[in-house]
Amino acid sequence: MSNDPKTLYTLPITATSGTITITIPRPQTHPTVYLLTFVSPPDNRLLTSFIETFTLALALLRTNHPHGVLITTSGNPKFYSNGLNLEHVASQDLWWSKIFWPFMKNLLTYPMPTVALINGHAFAGGFITSMCHDYRVMNPSKGFLCMNELEFGAPLIPPLTSIFRNKLSAKTYRSIVLEAHRFPGPQALKEDIVDALGALEETYKLIDEKKLDKKAKSGIYSVIRRETWRETFGFVKGDDKECYDGDKWVRDTVKEAEREEEEAKQLAQRWEKTQKAKLSGAN
Secondary structure (H helix, E strand, C coil): CCCCCEEEEEEEECCCCEEEEEEECCCCCCCCEEEEEEECCCCCCCCHHHHHHHHHHHHHHHHHCCCCEEEEEECCCCEEECCCCHHHHHHCCCHHHHHHHHHHHHHHCCCCCEEEEECCEEECHHHHHHHCCCEEEECCCCCCEECCHHHHCCCCCHHHHHHHHHHCCHHHHHHHHCCCCCECHHHHHHCCCCCEECCHHHHHHHHHHHCHHHCCCCCCHHHHHHHHCHHHHHHHCCCCHHHCCHHHHHHHHHHHHHHHHHHHHHHHHHHHHHHHHHHHHHC
């Protein structure tokens, strides 16, 4: 029998004329290793239509096929994903709790091992999406991982930072959220953000070395994942009511920071006024 790739599904992303395709790249040697490839022009933004199609693809795979390993990657050689479109997010009602938290939860609790094959840039929400996978393999010579919200003044809602806090060291976490550092592949490997460098061949090597295609057979994989990433899972499943409306959390937190800024300003002004009074009295 041929070991040529077998296509299972090709699903349209109507809003961007894109597609999500699920294949079995090596049906003879790795019949339960699935490859989900997304193409959503121009840069795989996480729009509602993209996430809804992605969610449908995950549902079809887990329902109709033996559980094995899921690899996700981009058909765009430049971008794994360029993250969210903030104008799109602002135009939706409760987008975080209705769309993005369920998306994160779905990836975090998927009933088989997941590997993000990061072939290009993964910025912001794209970086977060890759972190919701169990493993990451990154292009060694092209692309950066980066949370660049600091650079354009966008607050980070707790679930968006929790995934990094759950999975990475405190030093790396600081570099990601407080420095907006851009990690190329070799540095991402050194910081344990990714597990290997390479492309599809290296991804299969990782799967074989760790025998990942056997891990879902007991049927308990999803349950264990929920406990493994308990903090983030608690946020995205809705336990934290404070984060239910992400935009409200942003507004409230910005107001709190502004209030603290004003309090500091008033304290400084009172001190300066006192000092001036002392100087006047001395003269």
